[in-house]
Amino acid sequence: MDPIRLDPWGTAQIDDYSELFDLFGIQPIETVIKDIPHPHRHIRRGVVFGHRDLELVLRAVSDDGPFAVMSGIKPTGDFHLGSKMTAEELIFFQSLSNKAQAFYCMADLEAYADNGIPLERSAKIAVSNLADLLALGLDPKRTYVYKQSEETRVMNLSFIFSRSVTQNMLNAVYGERNISLYLSALVQAGDILLPQTKDFGGPKPVVVPVGADQDPHIRLCRDLARKHQSRYGFLLPSATYHKLARSLSGSLKMSKRDPKSLLTLNDDPEVAKKKIADALTGGRETEEIQRKLGGEPEKCVVYELGLFHFIEDDPHVKRIYEECRSGARLCGECKAEHAEIVANYLKAHQRKNRSFIDQARSLLAG
Ligand code: SF4
Numbered sequence: 001m002d003p004i005r006l007d008p009w010g011t012a013q014i015d016d017y018s019e020l021f022d023l024f025g026i027q028p029i030e031t032v033i034k035d036i037p038h039p040h041r042h043i044r045r046g047v048v049f050g051h052r053d054l055e056l057v058l059r060a061v062s063d064d065g066p067f068a069v070m071s072g073i074k075p076t077g078d079f080h081l082g083s084k085m086t087a088e089e090l091i092f093f094q095s096l097s098n099k100a101q102a103f104y105c106m107a108d109l110e111a112y113a114d115n116g117i118p119l120e121r122s123a124k125i126a127v128s129n130l131a132d133l134l135a136l137g138l139d140p141k142r143t144y145v146y147k148q149s150e151e152t153r154v155m156n157l158s159f160i161f162s163r164s165v166t167q168n169m170l171n172a173v174y175g176e177r178n179i180s181l182y183l184s185a186l187v188q189a190g191d192i193l194l195p196q197t198k199d200f201g202g203p204k205p206v207v208v209p210v211g212a213d214q215d216p217h218i219r220l221c222r223d224l225a226r227k228h229q230s231r232y233g234f235l236l237p238s239a240t241y242h243k244l245a246r247s248l249s250g251s252l253k254m255s256k257r258d259p260k261s262l263l264t265l266n267d268d269p270e271v272a273k274k275k276i277a278d279a280l281t282g283g284r285e286t287e288e289i290q291r292k293l294g295g296e297p298e299k300c301v302v303y304e305l306g307l308f309h310f311i312e313d314d315p316h317v318k319r320i321y322e323e324c325r326s327g328a329r330l331c332g333e334c335k336a337e338h339a340e341i342v343a344n345y346l347k348a349h350q351r352k353n354r355s356f357i358d359q360a361r362s363l364l365a366g
Contacts, residue, residue: 051240066099070195085309294326
């Protein structure tokens with residue numbers, strides 16, 4: 001079997017996340033879960049499966065000390081469910097303490113490097129993306145939002161870091177890539193370490209919630225933090241890792257590169273219902289076989305919509321799982337139930353998004 005290769009810019013699928021523990025030194029989330037106050041649904045349900053050094057952040061929470069949570073988005077289009085996962089985790093960590101400061105980067109340079117989106121266009125998209133984040137519950141009073149292309153402190157850090165990075169190091173972490181992607185990886189290291197600079201109160205624990213495929217950025221950044229520790233006093237950034245949200249066809253991680261099977265927070269609720277009607281399930285060939293053998297929720301993208309994204313109530317998710325497994329539930333009615341839940345969520349979210357557009361615009365204007 002091929003070894004797992006994590007590619008932050010690719011669409012790879014990971015079948016067994018526990019392999020990442022030995023391969024890359026990610027720790028199982030179970031090692032710290034008892035110390036996480038009121039764990040978010042992603043954590044309770046094992047969607048967040050791993051971490052690096054989360055203890056540092058949890059200690060800051062229990063000691064009422066300062067810490068930061070850092071994330072961002074490539075403003076290339078509507079907020080899809082993968083972006084929603086990271087945003088919810090950012091908001092969750094921000095909610096753990098009044099001393100938590102959130103940092104959110106609009107990665108317009110990466111959007112240009114990876115997707116060819118001009119900065120003028122990504123600036124418009126960023127307003128809608130930030131309104132989504134506010135609608136999800138971000139507290140703007142304890143958040144620093146910035147555009148990557150305008151934050152000169154990040155640029156300066158990445159230039160400084162570039163002196164200690166060789167082509168061989170980048171090849172080992174990312175494989176042979178376009179120079180613009182290497183550059184954006186260095187800029188991301190600047191983003192992640194920005195909260196620990198003097199202007200933001202100096203060294204402190206920082207957690208970066210990411211999808212598993214983003215670990216190469218975390219490893220590179222931790223390496224750079226170590227190399228520049230004597231000058232800046234950086235603590236190695238912590239990270240949490242979630243499983244990748246699959247596209248509705250089930251084949252790839254949910255990606256803007258696969259729009260037909262992508263669900264976004266701006267989708268027309270009726271269009272979203274149709275997409276769900278076409279989604280991959282873990283159902284059997286016939287109703288009769290399903291009644292006899294039960295379905296396979298582990299393979300089912302529809303089940304995943306509730307588990308990862310849209311059903312907050314744990315007993316409800318458990319009931320769906322058990323009914324599916326026992327054959328008491330059939331895919332048609334199950335899809336219709338999920339489609340209704342998602343459509344209602346989208347209607348409510350889109351109302352909130354519209355009410356936050358002006359605030360998002362003024363936050364991004366600085
Ligand atoms: Fe998925 Fe529901 Fe079908 Fe089970 S019954 S396989 S959860 S759609």
